[in-house]
Amino acid sequence: MTHSHEHAHLASALDLDAELVGGYLDDAAAAITRSLGRTPQRIVDLGAGTGTGTEALARDFAGAEVVAVDSSPEMIARVDERARAGGFESRTTTLVADLDDGLPPLDSPDVIWAAMSLHHVADPAALLRQAAAALAPDGVVAIVEMAGLPRFAPDADTALGTLEARCHAAASGAGWEAIVDWTDTLGAAGYDVLHRDTIHVARTGPSESVARYAVHWFSQFRHRLADDLSGSDLASLDCLIAPADPASLHKRADLTLRAGRLLWVARPAA
């Protein structure tokens, strides 16, 4: 895949994720307000991707300024486009910056938000320490990660359900970085965790988007776990992700989606 194809693929997966799982964002905004004790005025979105969080935070905190940071100019261009289309452009600043080089200068934000991005940076603990120094005096960080991999099989005892379970076990064995728990790292970086919970999202009923999202995930298993799964599981995955195959996920209308997000809201200890 070329660089621009990879970006387009990631961007469309992020947008699908937002469409199907983005309902967690309003719950997260409410948890931020409770922990902060007021409505935030300045928010920074680290690793903003296509701007799902940027937009939700700008919508839920209608007076707030939001700064979106990402190392990818392609992603930042999408955030700019989203801000224009969503009418929150005047409150949004975008910044192309590699967080591996440290936090860019920030103007004492009330909230530093990092959704599914902290695990990408080279030294998350160092970034969290820098975030503590950059925050407004009573400011908080809000960190989001996936609470396990999304599940699509409507019934765990079917061929699809058992294959999905083997894929999840293999992903866990391969140490997929997307499933992480930041509780200890936050403590070691000098934070008090004010709020930690799992926000569950479920979708039932026929949905073309759920089928496309399932194809995205089963394609990830096929390509990233090729050394960890059996030959027969890989052959089954090939059928599931091939649009024309009779067994293709594209053709299934019975898929369900069960997903979750882990949220931490934490404040630097006094």
Ligand SMILES: C[S@@+](CC[C@H](N)C(=O)[O-])C[C@H]1O[C@@H](n2cnc3c(N)ncnc32)[C@H](O)[C@@H]1O
């Ligand atoms: C999985 S996406 C999450 C996007 C968004 N926060 C969301 O919730 O949909 C991770 C994002 O982090 C960005 N990223 C990864 N490493 C980074 C780094 N070192 N500095 C800045 N951004 C980075 C990627 O370009 C990507 O857009």
